[in-house]
Amino acid sequence: MKLQRRICAYSHAIDMIQYDGVTGAPGNTAANRGASLSVLSEDVYRMTTSEETVRLLETLDGQKEALSQKEQRMVHLLYKELRDMRKIPMEEYVAYQALVVEADDVWHTAKNTSDFPLFRPYLEKIFATQKRFAEYIEPDKDPYEHCLSQYEEGLTVGTLDHFFDTLRTQIVPLLSAVTKKPTVDDSMRHGHYPIAAQEKLSRYLMELMGLDLGHVGLAVTEHPFTTSLGSHFDVRITTHYYEEDFISSMYSVIHEGGHALYDSGSADDLAYTVLDGGTSMSIHESQSRFYENIIGRSRAFCDFLFPKLRELFPESLRTYSAEDFYRVVNKAEPSLIRTEADELTYCLHVMVRYELEKRVFAGELEVGDLPAEWNRLYRDYLGIEVPDDRRGILQDSHWAGGLIGYFPSYALGNAYGAQFLARMKETVDVDGCIAQGHFAPVNDWNRKHIWQYGQLYTPAQILDRVLGQPFDPQYYLDYLRDKYTAI
């Protein structure tokens, strides 16, 4: 327990310094943060791989039967992490921590100036390091599968190829049918929405969703994200405001709010242990995208929220109705930016990234050729031309932060969410609650079945427990078909 408290405190420090780097820090301080982060991550490495820790975990692992289920899971996660860590030479681990800090800083500049060559050497190093680390840890496994399983235990390329094929064969014809319909007028997204009113909307949504603002904060960053600091008692979400379009920030807040609900929903006795927080990225995304899309873009929620929106933005929304709002936020068409994509095309964006990561890892593609391949796949999958790297290969922060193998989680999360919804509807009148702005019954269901367990169960165990039947992407495809056919 003491070791876990220390790990949490060091994570707090490291995450805090990184969070500050993208929120309050002055522009030229990345190298200064890098200096401190190198020292702290070196000490984390020492602490988690010391002979004392090894002896401790070996001893505990050898006496499993004397431990509670919770303690067994703690030992399992710590021991696995330890064995993985000890396979990476410390200097390489520390150098990598400094690399991602610097890379993130360079990525910001590269994105703003649409300058891929500036970012390229960093991305090359990140891909190379991730691959090398994968080979250190699981030399007999396909390195990309190792990356995938960091975010989703046991996920394979075979499973994903099949999953994405299933999605593609049904989504592409559905999208084609939808785009044949008359275009939705989205002039609402080119209005004037004062930032101060959008900030009020953010607070309103967070409270409506049931987030405890005493424990969940909001800040503004280039790219929205969620992070926990030290424990689930301090969670931060971020958003990005655009004066001409409140919808972008609004759905970022709901999406990140979903992550924050999951993170802060861990049982309190999991705090300051490795079991605190979400069990995998796909289960995390199942929650964030559940709130963002299944709830947030539902007719019930749009009807409920519209009067509040009219109150906050009386001038710009004067001529629009709740029906207009519902149609605008569900407008489906091929587009450039993943985070702004509609539910129908979203998974196609993910597939592009999955294909590229897989091929770079397989040595079939050079990092330098990524922009051209990115643009080709957007043409292939979405039938759209990418005008510049800012809106292409440079749009996401993930690779700059070393998150390779993460993107498929979004697509899996979408699909899990739809199957969770079917289960939830067996006992909760979801639309009825949402139509009245009552999130409590929905939150209670998620807390009871998912949030409270933190990392006590593996993602596969959570799915088993919640679904009572195997995962089946057809729930998601049916959900999309029903929704978009009706629209």
Place this chain on the structure above:
Amino acid sequence: MKLQRRICAYSHAIDMIQYDGVTGAPGNTAANRGASLSVLSEDVYRMTTSEETVRLLETLDGQKEALSQKEQRMVHLLYKELRDMRKIPMEEYVAYQALVVEADDVWHTAKNTSDFPLFRPYLEKIFATQKRFAEYIEPDKDPYEHCLSQYEEGLTVGTLDHFFDTLRTQIVPLLSAVTKKPTVDDSMRHGHYPIAAQEKLSRYLMELMGLDLGHVGLAVTEHPFTTSLGSHFDVRITTHYYEEDFISSMYSVIHEGGHALYDSGSADDLAYTVLDGGTSMSIHESQSRFYENIIGRSRAFCDFLFPKLRELFPESLRTYSAEDFYRVVNKAEPSLIRTEADELTYCLHVMVRYELEKRVFAGELEVGDLPAEWNRLYRDYLGIEVPDDRRGILQDSHWAGGLIGYFPSYALGNAYGAQFLARMKETVDVDGCIAQGHFAPVNDWNRKHIWQYGQLYTPAQILDRVLGQPFDPQYYLDYLRDKYTAI
């Protein structure tokens, strides 16, 4: 050098978490920060007092002649810190770190609700712990003098008693003469100054003062302060905005900007060593109050700045002149709040705090009796009634943060600054530069004589080098007399 890098990294982490606590953190997260800060400060304690560190510093201390002047000073400071630290039992040190985090949180609430009894038990513990620590470290010394010398090496109660007596005997009659003149109309301080325009003013002032915004950030807090994160390459200042009065925040920005100039002015090769940053609190305050008052409240600066203020606040300042502005910011009258006090009465506020600290340490005064004694001294020294503890004993954050013995630094800093000014004027046309908004010659002088050295010299050595004659408070008293007689 490696040990110093580690100390800086841990300071970065700890200061960052504390900074976050008063800037971005959600309201109910103090306990969570406390949990992480306990662990980190325990590790700092271990690191700086380990047998390895002791051997290292003993060895270096034994070979002084082989070290450069800079290295000797590093060893001196580290070894002194080590010897002091080892006299404090680790559990007490760690418990104290957690105490001040919690106390600061409670102080915020207590101040807002003017509830001294809520804060009292924390303040009692802080006074008691500081006294106990002083007795551990220098058992033969007066504990309050130990506290004083933490902020100003070698400062004694005798020196301070004499210094404050000199000030009081000359300031009180001067104040009495000034307050007999017709009252200055300060209706300017009850206007409407939009926060957005005040934010622009803050940025403008920071740039005007020569702060590099790539390395110096600004945030909003209850109580303005300055902190460095990891090194002088990342400095943060804070301010507090009031919609009806831009003058309060404006002078906070200039004051904290002065601290930030000093901190970020350390020679770059001092970064990540214990020599980085200012050498003592009084030298620090000599810089912050030099920029705030000697520069910031000078006629030259007021004349220069007023057109910019008119541009930022056209409506509220329409009927006022630069002369009005100069008079308002130099209005001298007994008042309740130290940070808002004019130059003439400021030192009287400090004397109240000095008297109280001294008497609590001497056992002549109970913490529970502080509010009544505070109010009595305000009546005695300033002739003013304190209406509530919010504007009385609870106004400053210092005690909540464990800063006992700090306040005299402000008064010493005022006096040092006036004597520095006399020296500076021998080679720099200070008023001429400021009248044109040129801070560079003033900054260059301060950098050359003070900033660049960081902690390489003791405060006494800095005074010696800069002044070339003994410190003499008469410079300050003459400055006050000349200024206020003219007004």
